[in-house]
Amino acid sequence: MSLRFQRLILILTTLVMLGAALLLILFNTKQNIVFFYTPSELIENKITSGVKVRIGGYVKKSSIKKKSINSYEFKITDNKNEMLVFYYGILPDLFREGQGTVIEGSIIDQNTVNASKVYAKHDENYMPASIKKELEKNNQWKKEYK
Template structure:
């Protein structure tokens, strides 16, 4: 093989190696992606049963039921839809009815969201932008009367 052919083989091997590394990297990232959903999004188009998602909404007043041990059931809503949630573990100190939360988990075939982790918002000003858009009216206040008002949430356009 001439010197020029050796260089071409080396460049070709380098391009193939970089392409393979990029393909493997993108595949790994795609498998580990978590999308944010609201109860309305889940009702409109449920994610696949094996998809790990983040579900955000407000805990419906009167829906929290404590079971045996650390088992808890509650309903999460976004003013348009509600979704039952099942969780086993220690809830954050800020968790309460009417509170905004984000839960990580999977939607089961029975339509119940099984949470692996529950996070409560830290102060009255925080809310995921997608959820704030669904919950606020033109004045910037919470549009659902059954939940406490969320001030400072801005509607994105």
């Protein structure tokens, strides 16, 4: 085997080993890297009150209540469990019922959170507005498109 191919193999093995090591570290510190928990994960882990968390899920249909100006109450769900969220502040454009959302706040009890920040999560679907109208007209609009 020529010297240059020995070097090539050395470089490639080093890269693979380094990559594997890094990925092992990343996957074992998953809790520090995930941006949010789902309501089910939170309820499973029995997180005590007062802890600051980010929770991600969908805004439950017809659960948004406007209590006063800039004061909202809604439910966040992952289709298994849901949590009641209190929020005082401005909601982002994409925040609407059935849309994905991530909230940041402190837990009050098992099922309620006091949110300090609300982000809207956009999914990977891009579609012209005109097509949505067409689909709705023909009753082809699928629920999963939100």
